[in-house]
Amino acid sequence: MAGTRQASSLMVVPIPAGTSRTYLYLDRLAAGHHSAFGPSHLNLCLALVNQLSTLIERIEQEKKDLLNEDALDRRIYLADVVTQNAEMVRILKLVEKVSNTDLTVLLQGETGTGKTLIARAIHLTSDRAEGAFVTVDCAALPENLLESELFGYVKGAFTGAQIDKKGLFEEADGGTIFLDEIGKAGLGVQRRLLHLLDRGEVRPVGSTSYRKLNVRVICATSKENLLSDPEAPFIKDLFYRLNDIIVQVPSLADRPEDIPLLTEYFLEMFKNQTGREFPNFSRAAMQRLVRYSWPGNVRELEKAVRRAAILSEDGEAIGVELLPAEIISNTEVTSKQVPTSDGLRGTVQDMERRMVLEALEANNWNKTRAAESLGLSRKGLKNKITRYGLTPRGA
Template sequence: MSIRRTILIIDDDADSREVVREALEGKQFDFLEAKTGEEAIELFTAHDIDVVTCDIMLPGADGIEVLRHIKEVKSDAQVIMLTGLNAVDTAVEAMRLGALDYLTKPIRLKELRVVIDRAIQQKELTEERDEWRRQVARYSGRLLGKSPAMKRIFHIIEQAAPTRSTVLLTGETGTGKDQVAQEIHEQSRRSNKPLIKVDCASLPESLLESELFGHVRGAFTGAFKDRKGRFELADGGTLFLNEIGEMSAGAQQRLLRILQDGELERVGSNTTIHVDVRVLAATNKDLQQCIAENKFREDLYYRLRVVQIHLAPLRERREDIPILAQSFLERYSEETGKELQQFDHDVIEFFLSYPWPGNVRELQHAVEHAAIFAQGRAVTLHNLPEEITRMPVSSVSRAQDSAQIIEKYENSIVIPIGSTLEDAELEIIRLTLEKVGGNKEEAARVLGLSRSSLYRRLPKLAQNDES
């Protein structure tokens, strides 16, 4: 366990409370104790509790009332009910209210440790899910990943976005520089103002300055009227200059002046115009090499690189590939009206072995293609575009490197969005039983359940399978 967890022990018997403490000796736990239901509710409300063990028979509010209150305050709280009574009705009621498990006294220490470990694992899964949701909500689903490289980018965005500093985004084509620029703008104080995007590589040199800075009538052949440039259109907001390494020397000089003084003149005019624009720039070139070759101004480079964000190629952050692929699959599953849920093993293995020269953009297009042609609920290797599946990859060495990622994906269970907690639990039990060949004792061990807890759930599983 990487962080300390807090356990609330609720029992009016001091010896019983000591038994719980003894069972968890040597683990990274802090303990809080309550002798009554009222005291327990007060402690739970005042502290950040990870796991609760609660006796059914308490002075004042009984354990069922405490459980009901805890679940109302925090629906994902992990609560283990303890009782000296072998009362089926009480156990059913506790499980219906959301208890993680129900153990009878005298407590077997080994069994309690297993259930506590499962409670902590469930807590960690909940925290990971909540972090995922925060990430999706914060970054609008555009930026996803759990690699150290992506975590660093999230941190830089959070720190840099509220400022007005220029940001230089570097990285190969398709790594997501456009999405990062979008997120910086969305999280800035300028988010209610326009974000204007300019692809410097797509504009001829003769038109780039006019496009950026505007022109007046008669400035050149075809200039029949005054026209605002992108800087004026972005006034008060953000201007994103993509592929800035393609900018001409004249445009670089004009840009430097705007960054220094906030002033520009339209092409063909001597009238100075003041603008308030935050500049974000991106390139897939090595600008320092361009400086050495006298193709890019060094003073402009340092003006642009107040904050730099480098987006690593996808092949260098392979642990993000399953997350990104699953996100794209959900999107295109909805768009195609299919119920696609997962990728076959060999697809994930291929994804982790393939070098992705087109980076995230290529992965997205591959998943979109697969979603169009997939049948059933899983994407197979045959659904992927031929142009990538026939490309030779160094699969042996990469497969060895990625074995841990593949194993983690394969051993995961996909629960469709909209499933109830009960349906999710029954699906996990069903698939675990399949994995261990129907051995109920082994399934209980893998799931961290007592045998009695597993057997209580089997009738519902049978009913589910029949329906």
């Protein structure tokens, strides 16, 4: 005890709660005519400890719930990659495995397949989620502009450089930068990127000093092989530095079973954006969507669904006549056909009900674990249980 403070009687009672050792300490000073603590004081103290224990447990549980909700909120961004395709599911599982590592990821796939969404999912499920997610289209700028945009420049570095400018790599410090169409970057940019990956530092254009950065780099390309294009040479050392993990994103034509899911997702998204209810697609229209080859992939599907939804009439199913001409006239057939449920909504709801029930049974109806396995919040799972009238077997 501090100073000359002396106690004639003291009582120390452990509080059985929380993750750290906590005690309730009481004392009585020697000065005055205070008597020693007795049984009545101990009983009062134990009652107080009991209340404190309950309060501490509740506070710690609330903190734990908040952390769990935060993790689920970040995981639910994976749902933006809407799929039931086995290869896409495998990719999403891989995303979760590599998100909290420093491995570089190279996404390969046709334009419009969702590479940006997958890159964002890696960022949002990582411990960098609170940092910036910066996207750069390397095909959109000539090399000299791309170099100064990525790495920044100092005043006087070139004509028009009136002030120092921070580059996009510095903007992404502590977060993630996504370099789309990395194969379009010139050799100068490639050399600087290789230095960053090897040394963790950048040098702005016109500067003589380097700046340390902590940034994760994810790259993407629509080329099958970055090293095989003689018109766009790519540094071998950089290629091998980028491909710790290569993810081949399938085209929409290779995952036709996802088209009903994506269509439902886009209709719901447009409803949230506009506040307007949209009808479902007719069976004939859905068959056309599934059979179309989708050279523009998911991006083209989103555009087609948006167009048809805007042109639709309230209360009437979206028919074939509202689809773009290239889809109506298309005769190519993909390897899989539209599901046989009555309408899109029935198909999606049947599948969702089955997935929710399977997750609950696999986790012995533990709602927290089931929600986590589905990428839902606990509240969202409860809503689906109520909507589908789900109950444990034998209940």
